[in-house]
Amino acid sequence: MKIAVLLGGTSAEREISLVTGRAVGRALAERAHDVLLVDPAVGDAPIGVREAEAAAEIGAAPPPIREEAGNAVRAIAGEAVRAADVVFVALHGGTGEDGTVQGLLELAGKRYTGSGVLASALAMDKRASKLVLRQAYVPTPAWHVVSFEQDLDPAARGGSPSLPTDLAPDQAAEAAERLGGYPVVVKPNDQGSTVGLTVVRDEEGLGPAVELSGRYSRHVLIETYVPGREMTVAVLGGEALPVVEITPRGGLYDYESKYTKGMSEYHCPAGIATDLADMLAKTALCAFSAMGCRGYARVDYRVSPSGRPFCLEVNTVPGMTEMSLVPMAAAAAGIGFADLVDRIVRMALK
Ligand SMILES: Nc1ncnc2c1ncn2[C@@H]1O[C@H](COP(=O)(O)OP(=O)(O)O)[C@@H](O)[C@H]1O
Ligand SMILES: [Mg+2]
Missing domain, CATH: 3.30.470.20 (ATP-grasp fold, B domain)
Incomplete structure (x- = not known):
């Protein structure tokens, strides 16, 4: 079978995705599939499984990377994906996991692994x-959402719209209070790999934690610590x-x-x-x-x-x-x- 593995991408989890994608590619090649690795951050520049072996290690923190407009579209419209019988989505976080890339694959008429557009966006x-x-x-820790008016960082994704129940960032202490006090967990609404997450032990730690999460997402979850x-x-x-x-x-x-x-x-x-x-x-x-x-x-x-x-x-x-x-x-x-x-x-x- 011809298989294109999408890996890398532009999210904070890029490095882990590169490791996932290479491991998946290797396993598929071992099963005698015809495998090409495609990085949507780069565009339409597929590489073979062997070429990808000269692997970088995962660093202690995610490296910043900016989306080059159109590269993901070019990658998915490119020959490697077009010729593939199936696309293995090995992208963690960002547009690769939130349904955006899945939507492109739908439009391109490709079969792809894992969840579709809605479940991806929801998760x-x-x-x-x-x-x-x-x-x-399904029990989940109690939470409140604090929303920033606008992205602090214009490159941060806007995500879902605010709800009437959302609180303003200066109401974070009130949210923690309503949850029954400290510790609370403060995390961005749409990140993975524990990026931007803090366990907050007292009111003093709350402001910086909310601000840190706000760098990754317009909406910040304040959750009961379990x-x-x-x-x-x-x-x-x-x-x-x-x-x-x-x-x-x-x-x-x-x-x-x-x-x-x-x-x-x-x-x-x-x-x-x-x-x-x-x-x-x-x-x-x-x-x-x-x-x-x-x-x-x-x-x-x-x-x-x-x-x-x-x-x-x-x-x-x-x-x-x-x-x-x-x-x-x-x-x-x-x-x-x-x-x-x-x-x-x-x-x-x-
Ligand atoms: N409410 C919570 N109580 C205790 N620990 C938490 C809570 N929320 C998150 N954590 C800790 O942070 C980690 C990452 O949180 P999670 O919500 O899974 O986000 P991510 O998408 O970053 O993995 C968890 O695996 C857990 O160790
Ligand atoms: Mg998790």
């Missing part, structure tokens, strides 16, 4: 996701894979502990009671279908000390690097990496 917008999750009885454990459930083709528990060394599963070897410990299947594992699996499937996801996704949780799961978000293009959680969960279910990638591709062709 990338944490507030919109939480409204849907709540409606589907103490306890960090777990995630991968959904593959309508089934939940074994639960992964993550123990970040520094306590917070941040950018560094996500992508630096040895900064987090992982247990899969998680050492938890069957009831809890079942509840997590059931809730993950519920979140997956409520959001209208397709193919595969990863549902992130905090589990409180009393054993109550709270869904933080659904990731429609979860990491697929060697250290990533979905491949780890698949391995625990007896599905190797190349098999996993192959299944995701086959689901796109159905």
Whole structure:
């Protein structure tokens, strides 16, 4: 089969996407597919899997990169994508995960992996996701949204419009109060990889945290902090894979502990009671279908000390690097990496 892998892109998660895309490309090439890697940040300049091996490492922080207008359109209109039987979307964050690229692929008449336009857009917008999750009885931490009038940084994405319930940035302390006080988690509405996220312990820390999040998104979520454990459930083709528990060394599963070897410990299947594992699996499937996801996704949780799961978000293009959680969960279910990638591709062709 001819397969184009979209990787890189212009989001804050570009570097991780490059690693995901290369790993996926390699696995597909091993299965004798005809694979080309295409970076929408660059335009129509496909490269082979071997050429891509001279890989950069993931740094400690995301590098800034600006969208060159039209490059993504040129990449998707280019020969590599046009000739492909299927497109593997390995773009994390930004336009590659929020439905924009998916929309281009729809217009180009291409089959592609993972979720479609609406589910992608919904999952990338944490507030919109939480409204849907709540409606589907999937527990999620209580929250308020603080909205800035305009983008502080003109390059930051505007995202969804404000709602009447949104508060002004100078009402952040009031929001924290209404949530029952500190600690609270402050995060941008539409970022991934813990970029722009702060756990705020007191009122003094609130202003800078809101301002930091505001650099990434016009809308900032202020969420009740859920103490306890960090777990995630991968959904593959309508089934939940074994639960992964993550123990970040520094306590917070941040950018560094996500992508630096040895900064987090992982247990899969998680050492938890069957009831809890079942509840997590059931809730993950519920979140997956409520959001209208397709193919595969990863549902992130905090589990409180009393054993109550709270869904933080659904990731429609979860990491697929060697250290990533979905491949780890698949391995625990007896599905190797190349098999996993192959299944995701086959689901796109159905
Ligand atoms: N309400 C919360 N309570 C406790 N920890 C949280 C909360 N929200 C986020 N976190 C921590 O921050 C990490 C990233 O948050 P998440 O909402 O999943 O955003 P991202 O899209 O950046 O992954 C989580 O994996 C968790 O460690
Ligand atoms: Mg997450």
